[in-house]
Amino acid sequence: MYDPEEERRQYLGCPGQSHLLLVLHLLLITLLAGLLTAVLVPELEDPSSQGKERIYQELRQLKARVDSMCRPCPWDWMLFQQSCYFFSKSRRNWNDSVTACQEMQAQLVMIKNDEEKSFLEMISEHKHPSWIGLSDVGREGDWLWLDGSPLSQSLVKYWKKDRPNNDTEKNCAEFSADGWNDVTCDLEKYWICNKSSWPCSNK
Ligand SMILES: *[C@@H]1O[C@H](CO)[C@@H](O)[C@H](O)[C@H]1NC(C)=O
Ligand SMILES: *[C@@H]1O[C@H](CO)[C@@H](O)[C@H](O)[C@H]1NC(C)=O
Numbered sequence: 001m002y003d004p005e006e007e008r009r010q011y012l013g014c015p016g017q018s019h020l021l022l023v024l025h026l027l028l029i030t031l032l033a034g035l036l037t038a039v040l041v042p043e044l045e046d047p048s049s050q051g052k053e054r055i056y057q058e059l060r061q062l063k064a065r066v067d068s069m070c071r072p073c074p075w076d077w078m079l080f081q082q083s084c085y086f087f088s089k090s091r092r093n094w095n096d097s098v099t100a101c102q103e104m105q106a107q108l109v110m111i112k113n114d115e116e117k118s119f120l121e122m123i124s125e126h127k128h129p130s131w132i133g134l135s136d137v138g139r140e141g142d143w144l145w146l147d148g149s150p151l152s153q154s155l156v157k158y159w160k161k162d163r164p165n166n167d168t169e170k171n172c173a174e175f176s177a178d179g180w181n182d183v184t185c186d187l188e189k190y191w192i193c194n195k196s197s198w199p200c201s202n203k
């Protein structure tokens, strides 16, 4: 039952029409090799500083192109003073907002100065009130940022009128453009995260 045609197919390791594929593969490899040779050989065969200079120049151009693609913040985050800010589009309670920011390697915002406060105010002017990383869950009336630092005296004036109102049920701070409010932590609200921006070179 010897079939020379069958043996030939087995020798090639694949049946019938794969011949064509094999040929195409070889052709492709040849083309790639040719292309590489055409690009590299002139550079390598040119030992002069001119050849090197050309390579450096190409590398510089490549670097410039990569730099121009560098974004300091992830898509959908805003840059302000080397930090990136994210304004949520959904609502969660305060605890879950803390977690949501952590999951993005960020923190619920901690407002430490007037510039940050003004920036957030400007951006959130037409937005809903949002959670910030300020609460007195530890001890009533002792308002602390998530990193344990106290609300500085210079920022106390940003509470709304008669707030915080010393209600033991209202332990989380809500930010809005017209003042901060102490509210119940299990309300579902929008939230704002912050993290450091990525360094992009300035050229
Ligand atoms: C934002 O994050 C940066 C870096 O972690 C920090 O220095 C800055 O104080 C933060 N600002 C706010 C408003 O959270
Ligand atoms: C809340 O308590 C502080 C002192 O702990 C007091 O100065 C403040 O006036 C109180 N606020 C209200 C609205 O009762």
Ligand SMILES: *[C@@H]1O[C@H](CO)[C@@H](O)[C@H](O)[C@H]1NC(C)=O
Residues within 6 Å of the ligand: 093, 094, 095, 185, 186
């Ligand atoms: C938030 O988490 C703390 C502990 O991390 C817990 O004691 C508290 O009950 C939680 N609050 C809500 C509203 O889930």
